Amino acid sequence: MKKLINAPGTVVSDALAGIAAAHPALRIDPDARIVTRAGEPEAGRVALVSGGGSGHEPLHTGFVGRGMLHAACPGEVFTSPVPDQILAAARAVHGGAGVVFVVKNYTGDVLNFEMAAELAGDDGIEVATVLVDDDVAVDAAGTAGRRGTGATVFVEKIAGALAETGAGLAAVAEAGRRVNAASRSFAVALTPCTTPAAGKPGFDLAPDEMEVGVGIHGEPGRSREKLKPASGIVSDALDAIFADRPLAEGDETIVMVNGLGGTPLIELYIAYADVARYFADRGIRIVRNLVGEYITSLEMAGVSFTVCQADEQMLALWDAPVDTPALRWGT
Amino acid sequence: MKKLINAPGTVVSDALAGIAAAHPALRIDPDARIVTRAGEPEAGRVALVSGGGSGHEPLHTGFVGRGMLHAACPGEVFTSPVPDQILAAARAVHGGAGVVFVVKNYTGDVLNFEMAAELAGDDGIEVATVLVDDDVAVDAAGTAGRRGTGATVFVEKIAGALAETGAGLAAVAEAGRRVNAASRSFAVALTPCTTPAAGKPGFDLAPDEMEVGVGIHGEPGRSREKLKPASGIVSDALDAIFADRPLAEGDETIVMVNGLGGTPLIELYIAYADVARYFADRGIRIVRNLVGEYITSLEMAGVSFTVCQADEQMLALWDAPVDTPALRWGT
Amino acid sequence: MHMDIPLARAWIRTVAAAMEEHQEQLTQLDSAIGDADHGVNMHRGFSTVIAALDGLESTNVGDVLVKTGTILISSVGGASGPLYGTFFRAAGRQLTTPTTDAEHLLAALEAGLAGLQKLGGAVPGDKTMVDAIAPALAAFAAEVRTGGSVDLTAAAVEAAAAARRGMLATIPLQARKGRASYLGARSIGHQDPGATSAALVFQALADVLQAE
Amino acid sequence: MHMDIPLARAWIRTVAAAMEEHQEQLTQLDSAIGDADHGVNMHRGFSTVIAALDGLESTNVGDVLVKTGTILISSVGGASGPLYGTFFRAAGRQLTTPTTDAEHLLAALEAGLAGLQKLGGAVPGDKTMVDAIAPALAAFAAEVRTGGSVDLTAAAVEAAAAARRGMLATIPLQARKGRASYLGARSIGHQDPGATSAALVFQALADVLQAE
Ligand SMILES: Nc1ncnc2c1ncn2[C@@H]1O[C@H](COP(=O)(O)OP(=O)(O)O)[C@@H](O)[C@H]1O
Ligand SMILES: Nc1ncnc2c1ncn2[C@@H]1O[C@H](COP(=O)(O)OP(=O)(O)O)[C@@H](O)[C@H]1O
Ligand SMILES: [Mg+2]
Ligand SMILES: [Mg+2]
Ligand SMILES: [Mg+2]
Ligand SMILES: [Mg+2]
The missing domain is CATH 3.40.50.10440 (Dihydroxyacetone kinase; domain 1)
Known part of the structure; x- marks a missing residue:
């Protein structure tokens, strides 16, 4: 460790x-x-x-x-x-x-x-x-x-x-x-993480494997699959999200592409490009977004996707000023 | 990879x-x-x-x-x-x-x-x-x-x-x-990183080793040492910085504790606590700080420390509004 | 054999020692199907408990168990803190005398389990601590209520053995409560960490009684 | 043997093929004492070059080399882009005729090296591409200026061999320029990636001349 x-x-x-x-x-x-x-x-x-x-x-x-x-x-x-x-x-x-x-x-x-x-x-x-x-x-x-x-x-x-x-x-x-x-999430891990107390990773993954459907506590996910390109990971995750809560053309959303701790920002932007394409293909609008690390699992490499169908009140409140160490905008 | x-x-x-x-x-x-x-x-x-x-x-x-x-x-x-x-x-x-x-x-x-x-x-x-x-x-x-x-x-x-x-x-x-x-930096890596093109890490580190004095390109550092607790890493880095550019009691500084990509925020705060103690012991003031990921080496785990002796003009300009994806404050 | 205040304290101290000894094992079990903290949680909880018991003036057996539960709640966190905490508090509340016999202890532990189940909603077969505690109390009850003699030590020994069997029987189960349930069928084949710590609790009771 | 426009193009094409073939090796060398991109850099640069050369109307040998250098500068980045780019551009600017002999080619390549050194400030022994190029040109010069016959092919073969020796001779050196210099004494024992790609450039020249 x-x-x-x-x-x-x-x-x-x-x-x-x-x-x-x-x-x-x-x-x-x-x-x-x-x-x-x-x-x-x-x-x-x-x-x-x-x-x-x-x-x-x-x-x-x-x-x-x-x-x-x-x-x-x-x-x-x-x-x-x-x-x-x-x-x-x-x-x-x-x-x-x-x-x-x-x-x-x-x-x-x-x-x-x-x-x-x-x-x-x-x-x-x-x-x-x-x-x-x-x-x-x-x-x-x-x-x-x-x-x-x-x-x-x-x-x-x-x-x-x-x-x-x-x-x-x-x-x-x-x-x-x-x-x-109004919100749904789905996460994929590329590497496990190690809690300081346990001293060993929560699971082992081969170099060509990923854990699909993980939470934020370093536990294994729902299934283990072969590693895919970012676009494949994105569409699997968004398919799962939309299967659970379908959205229609023209719907407005807030989308977060969140790093689980060990994934570099450049990769999160790559995933976000695929997310934007997925949404554009379906005519669903992303009107606000977050790309970065907001809710992590120690040093786990991986990404989570959160989609919220936002109404006017939510968007107005989203845009309201916020001044915290990790989220800051507005006056 | x-x-x-x-x-x-x-x-x-x-x-x-x-x-x-x-x-x-x-x-x-x-x-x-x-x-x-x-x-x-x-x-x-x-x-x-x-x-x-x-x-x-x-x-x-x-x-x-x-x-x-x-x-x-x-x-x-x-x-x-x-x-x-x-x-x-x-x-x-x-x-x-x-x-x-x-x-x-x-x-x-x-x-x-x-x-x-x-x-x-x-x-x-x-x-x-x-x-x-x-x-x-x-x-x-x-x-x-x-x-x-x-x-x-x-x-x-x-x-x-x-x-x-x-x-x-x-x-x-x-x-x-x-x-x-007015600024000096020093960085330590706990793990290497892998460029997409190379497909393999830039160096190998044993579980109890760290690379000391690394840059931001995944290259090995000046020396390889046994892993230390955060407080030891912090004092080694700050000793190197202050040896190069001594500061006196009462001097005002801007300090950044920066994650190299794979280090979780909780660990950066642990390091920052040790930094704050190191400065307090010497009567040098940290008047502004950044703790987070600002300049990274892909997914490398590690931390860099930057100290800038700030004068009034610098502090006023530091406090001036900024509105970018990664740095945002002020009106 | 009755349980008095020193014996109740000895029980909790023995539990604490067992949690320290098995901390690593509990954490590794939790690592496989949970979040790798059960050993640390139990160890932190029970070491806080024994420190607090030192200063406790108890007038009855229940005081010891209520205090144990209270401290577990305020020091463990996680799922196991409130669950074990409730178990010991609810059990302790039934024991209002300086010593207690097997029958009263059984009733108290049954009240503890009821409280735990009411809080957590788990039933036997859900792959939780309940899968060790419920059979332990059933075995205890079999000794106490249907056996001719009412030997607390014998009952505790039977209970410990049943808890252990219940613990092992969690291996083939699919979890339906707690974190392990997120794994669905992937939880099958792993021993539940909470059932394991619960087996330690009953083993400790048998151990202190046998040592008397 | 003279160098004409087709031969110059063949040289660059052969360099490009060599960079593709050795991309992995160059990147791994750069991984040890640099930032693991030299192979990708050279491959990206020269494959962009050969695509651009296809459409180039060249009236003299220099056009080919100037174009090569220009494209390297605008497609490689890193240290090697401007350095190799300057080398080819400065060499090419000397070659204003449709064919050139060994002596003129040598003078042009020397101008290239001078430009490269002026830009990068490296001298032989600094553990850079200069450690392959300088001995290559010295060997080339030895053939051309002091040898009786002025055989371009023989000169290129000698140059390639000298470049290779220079490349190997970088292994025991401590780097004083480029990224590897950050490693101090830890750069000792590793072959310089840029000296390796430079040896490929001269080997390609020898190869195309020998194939004629
Ligand atoms: N609803 C529940 N009812 C009874 N026991 C439960 C329940 N949920 C979890 N548990 C028990 O708690 C144990 C996990 O405890 P612990 O790891 O300390 O907490 P957490 O799951 O919050 O990390 C599980 O192994 C299981 O036996
Ligand atoms: N100042 C210099 N002069 C000559 N060659 C240099 C100089 N600095 C670096 N080089 C050469 O460049 C090579 C590295 O090129 P490359 O990896 O493509 O660029 P970068 O170092 O920017 O990543 C080194 O191996 C060395 O041969
Ligand atoms: Mg747990
Ligand atoms: Mg937990
Ligand atoms: Mg490089
Ligand atoms: Mg580079």
């Missing part, structure tokens, strides 16, 4: 120290293990809290800031945060108008956020949960349900922008749920 | 197609192989042109936009662009006030930009060149001179911001040269 770390046991706390040093607009509580905006809580405003295992950076810590999250609570690598941590985050940013939990659909995340919501309720904090479950590689039947992956970025951006307008708890949560319902 | 590409021969043109599709604020000329801002040339304004081999994304294409570059000309992977390409870029953005070439100090880049400058001169375009040579891993004596690496990002940001104010050719070039003179 070759990692730029000091010790497997201090990965998350060391990274939090780095985030604290790098971003003066964020506040890090190293004991509670939470990252919030400076100046929290802001009275009367709905707050967005998200979290999950570490190893997916910039998600979620990199999305804390104006127009997006109010707090993030990073767990150990690939391990959801504990309820106390989530509760501490909720308390730190609760401005009296309630808190939205953005939760990726994994058993661990769901249970820990549920427990935190109960504790927060005991504290008089109203919580609404947005469950993200966009990964079409997983059948909802006979499983723990679809995983939450790339759509999380869209949910956090759009719900975060709505919270910024002063909207109420129900409206902000509803906007997040609508984005999730 | 596992890459998300369509064919080794079309890597650069496919990526340019993706950049064109993803960024409506840029114009891509696929035949001339140049990327410019939309709306060029802008009359009466000094233009910044940079370029070099591809495989270092987001450098340079990702830095084209308001407040930074006016044009980039990407060569083949790790191969500097040809004079015609550079000339086409200069012509496309020349607004009558001259063009600054930002050139990383490699024989190929230097020669091709030199030839282009001659051709541009024949065209009546006044060219000033800023040579970037910040890599302290290379002795200037007995070599092709220091390599240009991370400082390129600082030069392009600061000189680009000055050009935006309407400053003249000599002033913009001089600002770029001052940034270069």
